[in-house]
Amino acid sequence: MNILKAIGGFFTKLWRWIKETAWVQPLLIVGAIFAVIFSIPKITGWVESWGLGSASRYFAEYQLTLEGENENIDEFNTKADEITKAINDWSNFDDQYDDYASYSAAMNASEDNPIAKYGEKFFLVYVQGDNCANCDAVKPGFETLQNNWKGSYAPSDGRDFKMYTIFADESSTNDDDYDLEVDQKAFNRYLNKFSDNDFFSEAGGRLMDEAPYKINASVGEADYENFTNADTTNFSVPTVLLVDFSEEAFNLRNSRPGVSEVLFGVTGNDKNAKADLLLDMWNHTDADSTNAFSDDYVR
Numbered sequence: 001m002n003i004l005k006a007i008g009g010f011f012t013k014l015w016r017w018i019k020e021t022a023w024v025q026p027l028l029i030v031g032a033i034f035a036v037i038f039s040i041p042k043i044t045g046w047v048e049s050w051g052l053g054s055a056s057r058y059f060a061e062y063q064l065t066l067e068g069e070n071e072n073i074d075e076f077n078t079k080a081d082e083i084t085k086a087i088n089d090w091s092n093f094d095d096q097y098d099d100y101a102s103y104s105a106a107m108n109a110s111e112d113n114p115i116a117k118y119g120e121k122f123f124l125v126y127v128q129g130d131n132c133a134n135c136d137a138v139k140p141g142f143e144t145l146q147n148n149w150k151g152s153y154a155p156s157d158g159r160d161f162k163m164y165t166i167f168a169d170e171s172s173t174n175d176d177d178y179d180l181e182v183d184q185k186a187f188n189r190y191l192n193k194f195s196d197n198d199f200f201s202e203a204g205g206r207l208m209d210e211a212p213y214k215i216n217a218s219v220g221e222a223d224y225e226n227f228t229n230a231d232t233t234n235f236s237v238p239t240v241l242l243v244d245f246s247e248e249a250f251n252l253r254n255s256r257p258g259v260s261e262v263l264f265g266v267t268g269n270d271k272n273a274k275a276d277l278l279l280d281m282w283n284h285t286d287a288d289s290t291n292a293f294s295d296d297y298v299r
Contacts, residue, residue: 055139056129059165066170066186071178073196080166080190083124086114087243088199091206091258100247103257107245120246121282122162126239128169135238138266141274153275156283157248166190168237188232195230203241203259204228210254211261213284216292216299223264236264240281248285253295260284261293 064079076085090107097103107113125142127135142163145153149161172186182188194200208214208224226234242261250257261281268274284293291297 055127055132055136058139058143059125059127059135059167060129062125062163062165063170064164064166066166066190067172068174069172069186069189069193070174071183071189071193073193078190081193082112083114083118083164084190084194084199085197086112086117087124087258088194088197088202090114090245092198092202095255100250103250104247114243115245118164118243119160119162121157121159121242121244121249122164123278124241124243125163125165126168126235126237126241127165128237129167130169132237134265138238138240138274140271141266141268141278144271144275145278148275153279155279156286157246168235182232185232191230191232191235200230201228203262206254206256206259207262210256211284211293212295212297213261213263213281213293216297219264224262227262227264238266239264240266240278242281242284244285246285252285 064083066078066080069078069081076082089110089112097106107115123142146161146163149155150158155161166187168187170186175184175186178184178189183192191200204224204227208221208228213219214224222234223236223239225231226236227239240263241259243258244260245257249255249260252260261284263277263281266274266277268277280291280293283291286294287296288294289296289298
């Protein structure tokens with residue numbers, strides 16, 4: 001009890017001295033202000049370590065994992081494999097369907113019907129979690145588009161916003177099972193698998209030769225070639241695919257159900273300009289002379 005009284009007495013005397021010594025108070029206030037200022041970087045770093053507000057955290061909400069990715073071209077054992085196989089199966093069919101009704105009926109009867117699992121129309125975005133300035137740059141465009149979907153950014157077809165992502169730098173628990181360093185990356189195994197299954201070559205060829213955006217926007221060929229070749233060293237991140245299984249995509253001048261459009265990054269001076277470009281991409285089937293993704297675009 002005497003110890004507590006002594007401690008209490010000390011703080012009472014200290015407080016009385018502070019009150020009676022007026023010149024100390026401004027010093028204490030200034031000191032407190034500087035303490036807050038100097039602590040801001042640490043607090044910011046601590047918050048950033050959670051990934052709050054980061055591109056990585058935003059795109060992770062839509063992630064289809066590469067966990068368990070293997071080299072077997074006949075095994076589709078990851079979430080990333082499943083969506084890619086479904087898209088591939090229904091993007092390339094060598095004109096075997098005369099009309100959308102027969103195409104849709106065959107898709108509905110299949111076990112890997114992509115519409116039932118993923119939706120009739122969606123973005124598939126290849127991103128990276130760490131050290132990807134271009135991913136950070138596209139995030140505001142997607143976020144603005146999504147937050148204002150069917151508002152200030154209204155899709156002409158009235159469909160819901162849908163997006164899925166695959167992370168190029170995702171680690172898998174079986175990475176160390178592979179001897180070659182290049183094969184120790186799950187994304188490289190994914191690229192090689194679907195290169196062998198002709199996903200990238202077929203989709204890339206269609207996007208270069210049949211989708212109008214490349215010519216209308218005067219886009220160079222390097223990124224298209226790296227995509228088509230599934231180049232494990234130079235694959236562009238982010239790569240944004242628009243996957244469209246709608247009747248409108250089927251009936252385009254160059255019929256393109258499945259993988260319909262691609263962007264290698266999203267250009268624009270601000271988040272609204274980037275959202276505008278993404279909305280134009282979504283509205284690619286419109287007869288719009290101002291939309292570079294449209295067959296009816298006029299320079």
